[in-house]
Amino acid sequence: MRCDVTFRQATAEDLTVIETFLRTAALPLEGVEAHLSGFVLALRGQEVVGVAGTERYGAHGLLRSVTVRVDQRGQGTGQALTSELIRRARDAGLSSLFLLTTTAERFFPMFGFVPITREDLPPGLLASRELQGVCPASAVVMHLALQAGVLR
Numbered sequence: 001m002r003c004d005v006t007f008r009q010a011t012a013e014d015l016t017v018i019e020t021f022l023r024t025a026a027l028p029l030e031g032v033e034a035h036l037s038g039f040v041l042a043l044r045g046q047e048v049v050g051v052a053g054t055e056r057y058g059a060h061g062l063l064r065s066v067t068v069r070v071d072q073r074g075q076g077t078g079q080a081l082t083s084e085l086i087r088r089a090r091d092a093g094l095s096s097l098f099l100l101t102t103t104a105e106r107f108f109p110m111f112g113f114v115p116i117t118r119e120d121l122p123p124g125l126l127a128s129r130e131l132q133g134v135c136p137a138s139a140v141v142m143h144l145a146l147q148a149g150v151l152r
């Protein structure tokens with residue numbers, strides 16, 4: 001699918017727009033400000049059409065907040081944004097990405113994410129405020145290996 005979006009790393013001025021996207025999608029705001037440098041904006045022209053972020057914990061990343069503006073969905077933006085975050089994580093030398101979702105467990109397998117149990121999460125990720133009870137215990141936990149190797 002053709003997707004004409006560009007990407008840029010979030011700055012402090014982008015916090016409000018990111019929070020607006022997440023509120024609209026009913027996704028957690030906790031931890032966004034602390035991990036703002038791991039957030040990326042998808043732009044169509046000058047307009048922000050999507051946001052997503054990676055919280056970094058040593059060699060592991062927590063992919064979170066993948067959100068496309070409602071009127072921009074179904075045009076490949078979510079896939080392009082997720083692929084961009086995966087590419088950036090790989091370039092940063094992360095060995096794996098994890099995520100929690102209650103809404104998109106059928107979206108992420110197309111990138112290679114596989115379901116795991118919470119017990120499989122690396123201990124370092126438990127510092128994440130998103131993991132510390134923000135997401136319901138029923139959330140699906142998923143993993144993507146970025147380098148050759150095992151889960152942790």
Ligand SMILES: CC(C)(COP(=O)(O)OP(=O)(O)OC[C@H]1O[C@@H](n2cnc3c(N)ncnc32)[C@H](O)[C@@H]1OP(=O)(O)O)[C@@H](O)C(=O)NCCC(=O)NCCS
Pocket residue numbers: 025027064065066067068069072073074075076077078079080100101102103104105106107
């Ligand atoms: C999930 C989301 C980011 C997808 O963005 P998008 O720009 O519409 O996605 P794309 O156009 O790149 O991809 C569309 C494909 O993904 C699938 N898809 C989209 N949202 C999906 C979802 N929630 N679950 C499963 N599949 C989904 C579509 O069926 C479509 O598949 P197809 O191409 O085979 O028809 C968007 O729906 C969104 O912002 N949702 C609300 C926030 C959210 O739940 N985020 C995930 C939690 S981290």
